[in-house]
Amino acid sequence: MQSSILKEKLFINGEWIETEGTHQVFNKYTGELFSEIALADEKIVDQAINAAVTAHKEINFPVEQRYEVLMRAADLLKQNQTALAETIAIEGGKPISDANVEVTRSVSTLQVAAEEAKKLTGEIIPNYNAPGRFLYTVKKPVGVVAAITPFNFPLNLVVHKVGPALAAGNPIIIKPASDTATTTVKLCELLEEAGVPKGYVQCVVGSGRTVGEQLLNDERIVHYTFTGSPAIGKHIQQTIGLRKATLELGSNSATIVHHDTDVEKAAKKIARMANVNAGQVCISVQRVFIHDSIKEAFLDTLVREVAQLKVGDPLNKDTNVGPMISEKEARRIESWIDEAVSAGAVVLTGGKREGSVVQPAVLTNVKKGLKIVDEEAFAPIVSVSSYDTIEEAVALVNDSKYGLQAGIYTSDLKLSYQIPYLLEVGGVIVNDTSSFRADQMPYGGVKESGNGKEGPAYAIQELVETVTVVVNLEE
Numbered sequence: 001m002q003s004s005i006l007k008e009k010l011f012i013n014g015e016w017i018e019t020e021g022t023h024q025v026f027n028k029y030t031g032e033l034f035s036e037i038a039l040a041d042e043k044i045v046d047q048a049i050n051a052a053v054t055a056h057k058e059i060n061f062p063v064e065q066r067y068e069v070l071m072r073a074a075d076l077l078k079q080n081q082t083a084l085a086e087t088i089a090i091e092g093g094k095p096i097s098d099a100n101v102e103v104t105r106s107v108s109t110l111q112v113a114a115e116e117a118k119k120l121t122g123e124i125i126p127n128y129n130a131p132g133r134f135l136y137t138v139k140k141p142v143g144v145v146a147a148i149t150p151f152n153f154p155l156n157l158v159v160h161k162v163g164p165a166l167a168a169g170n171p172i173i174i175k176p177a178s179d180t181a182t183t184t185v186k187l188c189e190l191l192e193e194a195g196v197p198k199g200y201v202q203c204v205v206g207s208g209r210t211v212g213e214q215l216l217n218d219e220r221i222v223h224y225t226f227t228g229s230p231a232i233g234k235h236i237q238q239t240i241g242l243r244k245a246t247l248e249l250g251s252n253s254a255t256i257v258h259h260d261t262d263v264e265k266a267a268k269k270i271a272r273m274a275n276v277n278a279g280q281v282c283i284s285v286q287r288v289f290i291h292d293s294i295k296e297a298f299l300d301t302l303v304r305e306v307a308q309l310k311v312g313d314p315l316n317k318d319t320n321v322g323p324m325i326s327e328k329e330a331r332r333i334e335s336w337i338d339e340a341v342s343a344g345a346v347v348l349t350g351g352k353r354e355g356s357v358v359q360p361a362v363l364t365n366v367k368k369g370l371k372i373v374d375e376e377a378f379a380p381i382v383s384v385s386s387y388d389t390i391e392e393a394v395a396l397v398n399d400s401k402y403g404l405q406a407g408i409y410t411s412d413l414k415l416s417y418q419i420p421y422l423l424e425v426g427g428v429i430v431n432d433t434s435s436f437r438a439d440q441m442p443y444g445g446v447k448e449s450g451n452g453k454e455g456p457a458y459a460i461q462e463l464v465e466t467v468t469v470v471v472n473l474e475e
């Protein structure tokens with residue numbers, strides 16, 4: 001498919017620049033070199049921050065222009081759908097059908113963000129206890145924003161940060177995951193073509209340890225928007241002091257399957273949603289809690305469906321499950337499965353590894369204390385445990401240090417109304433799995449799954465400063 005190795009530059013201060021170093025990105029299925037991108041060093045990162053500070057101070061970016069740039073960018077993403085999806089599939093290992101869905105979603109995320117630019121308003125405050133005063137608020141851009149993003153949705157999760165930041169009128173510096181940085185470079189090309197003003201978008205490619213740390217330690221950056229692992233999220237919060245961060249972190253998401261549901265339908269959907277992007281989705285179904293009375297029927301269907309998933313080359317349109325992001329990650333999950341089996345867990349299907357490809361696995365007889373239960377697996381694996389009462393199921397879901405989203409299959413209307421108050425998560429999905437996300441909805445977790453909400457309408461509120469104005473009308 002690929003004829004030559006892509007050579008990419010960095011987008012800084014409205015220009016494409018070469019640097020002294022090179023960052024290499026590999027095809028995650030074949031292991032071949034895919035692209036070479038200019039590597040940011042300390043000087044380049046400093047240059048990017050300077051450009052963003054200057055843009056914030058000196059370059060006007062009115063609301064109409066923000067809207068137009070974001071809408072044009074959405075159109076350009078649509079026009080470049082095939083190339084973007086292939087880039088995601090090659091460097092991220094994501095099956096091409098899912099990579100296409102990611103591009104389609106990114107288009108919509110940009111459009112929703114563009115609309116939000118038009119809705120930014122302050123409010124009039126009642127003058128109760130303030131006679132002769134007119135009180136109101138205005139919203140203004142917070143300043144320079146840094147986005148640090150993960151490998152698993154290299155386009156849409158970057159767009160979820162760039163869209164709201166630009167809609168709010170802020171310059172943004174993007175540090176993408178090194179493993180999938182080519183997609184971000186391509187996005188910057190399209191943002192440039194869409195007419196983003198000079199200095200409003202910069203891309204600095206390099207590792208978290210170098211580029212990431214420099215960004216965290218630079219006081220000129222006022223807001224960090226991070227999606228990634230809880231460990232790095234905590235580190236960011238500790239490093240930046242009083243400056244603000246939106247942290248979208250990991251989870252070991254659960255889905256409850258109650259006795260009053262269509263078992264076959266639930267099992268089929270879970271088989272698919274536990275394995276999207278080889279399970280490397282923050283809301284992937286990792287823990288399933290099934291009512292005792294339907295466990296056998298559920299497992300029969302789940303195991304059959306999981307075993308039928310097509311595993312292999314992400315560029316093949318029939319592939320459901322591609323490689324994990326690296327062999328190291330595949331070996332990690334292999335060792336977690338071994339640990340579970342040594343403790344009495346039963347692997348009903350899958351679990352075998354070849355290089356970075358792991359056969360989708362279903363496990364039972366798992367218990368608290370095992371990594372595949374307590375930690376975020378981020379792999380094509382699902383464990384199934386049964387419960388007797390719904391109170392027990394709720395306790396099992398909540399017995400986690402994470403709390404991003406949870407799903408529940410039930411036809412009990414009363415239960416579906418009660419359950420959001422009982423589960424310790426940021427989103428409850430009724431009659432679907434924990435994995436559902438629409439890009440316009442508020443999205444973000446509790447506990448170690450992070451803080452703040454994404455979804456352009458919600459993210460934008462964290463990216464504007466509310467300034468209160470009081471006018472003394474008696475002077």
Ligand code: NAP
Nearest residue numbers: 149150151176177178207208212228229232248249250282
């Ligand atoms: P990660 O290892 O935490 O990396 C995320 C980003 O942080 C990368 O760009 C990484 O750079 C950077 N980074 C690493 N060390 C850093 C440091 N010391 N300072 C600043 N930045 C640093 O996460 P990942 O493996 O890419 O992604 C998987 C994680 O993301 C999972 O936990 C998943 O649940 C979470 N996630 C959450 C959501 C959500 O919305 N809640 C969505 C998707 C993914 P390099 O990799 O280039 O070194």
